Amino acid sequence: MAKIAIIGNGVAGTAAIREIRSLDSDIEIDVFSDERHSYYPKPNLMDYVGGSRGLQEVIRYGPDWYEKLNANLHLSTPVTHIDAGIKALSTPSGAFSGYDSLLIAVGSYPFVPPFEGMDKRNVHVLRTLDDAVDIRKAVKGARREIIVGGGILGIELAVAIKQIGGEPIVVTNIDRLLPIQLDGGASEILIRHLNRMKVETLLGFTCTGMTGEELATGVKSTAGDVVEGDLIVVATGVRSNVELARRSNLSVDRGIVVDDFMQTSAKGIFAAGDCAEWNRTWFGIIPWALSTAKTAAQNMVEFGSSRFGSIVASNTLQVAGIDLTSIGMVHVESPEFDQIVSVNREEGTYYKAVIKDNVVVGGIALGNRKVALKLRTLLSQKIDVSEMRSTIFEID
Ligand SMILES: Cc1cc2nc3c(=O)[nH]c(=O)nc-3n(C[C@H](O)[C@H](O)[C@H](O)COP(=O)(O)OP(=O)(O)OC[C@H]3O[C@@H](n4cnc5c(N)ncnc54)[C@H](O)[C@@H]3O)c2cc1C
DSSP states (O other): OOEEEEEOOSHHHHHHHHHHHHHOSSOEEEEEOSSSSOBOOTHHHHHHHTTSSOHHHHOOBOHHHHHHTTEEEETTOOOOEEETTTTEEEETTEEEEOOSEEEEOOOEEEOOOOOBTTTSTTEEOOSSHHHHHHHHHHHHHOSOEEEEOOSHHHHHHHHHHHHTTOOEEEEOSSSSSSTTTOOHHHHHHHHHHHHHTTOEEEOSOOEEEEESSSSOOEEEETTSOEEEOSEEEEOOOEEEOOHHHHHTTOOBSSSEEEOTTSBOSSTTEEEOGGGEEETTBOOOSHHHHHHHHHHHHHHHHSTTSOOOOOOOOEEEEEETTEEEEEEEOOOOOSTTEEEEEEEETTTTEEEEEEEETTEEEEEEEESOHHHHHHHHHHHHTTOBOTTOGGGTTOOO
16 A cells, blocks of 8 residues: 655645545555644634634644544654655654655744844744744733734734733834735835734834843844833744755755655655745745645645646735735836725725736735735736726725
């Protein structure tokens, strides 16, 4: 009987299990996780910190899910080495050998700049359920929480902390929030929304580290400014987990390099999710993890049966009831692109459509889910918008 091993029990790992089982009921599946908890979707961590979800409700798949799909789950079992030659994995509890195909789905880790004082007890990052438990506990005893980083994670975390009675402030080194997803105009509207919720924001603050002795008492900037706070969470981006692959002599760049079949530089070894880099492209979002895992799983069951076709980068989040969608290309300078923007400061809405050759290739919709849906449809169906430029944000 064929044997598949999966390293990593996150979005990509579990999506691969599902796909493999839908194609083949006999293949033996072993999945290794360095975590002690079974699978939980990371967005659930925000609900947990924000108090709308209890600990038990964070976990999505318990042992019964794996039993039903006839997959062997090895929790608290980090894989430390891959020997591609003899098709064996090393773990602290011994070797696992004889797999036919291997999927590396080890995700990413929080990237932290070389900040002074990261080792202080009240300085955190958020990636795992254990991190979320620590942060929620720490908010209870804190007077002011500083979130370093104005990306999606930082903003959602600040809102979650506010929901449980915290006093969060987001500090970021550049001049706007969500720099990947939003332009300056949309960021301004988002800041108004956040300020209305009493979530403070401080732009242009280049953090260099923490103040304080044993415990952090705040963060300091290159300009010598200090923001005081007694709980600090650093949310300054993520990087692919490539060390295991590098140590195992696989080709690695920003992520683990894969081809159209999601196969790495070693035959029979595949990669998917946050750790995989395809065609010089890399995303740290769930749609990427799901679609790369699906392609990898199909090729592990029958090599050559599926080719990866990329995804359009898309982020949708809800900040205190405000819908925010950023899709495709939103930052363009070149004259071949055209932009239509509509701002309503009173209503707190901001819409932008980026157009090339009369087709929408990107956009932002802040404050209205229906406009987001319309932009998504125009983009995915490549609809000619030359006749609807003045009504592009109108909805029925
Ligand atoms: C708090 C939070 C909220 C998020 N919210 C969103 C959202 O709303 N929308 C969105 O699109 N994306 C969101 N993301 C990003 C999204 O969760 C990731 O893109 C997604 O989880 C990637 O899936 P993955 O399977 O590649 O990695 P992961 O889900 O991180 O899973 C990788 C697993 O591999 C394990 N592992 C690592 N090394 C080893 C090893 N050597 N041996 C065994 N196991 C190992 C890890 O512990 C982990 O369990 C969020 C992320 C966080 C942290």
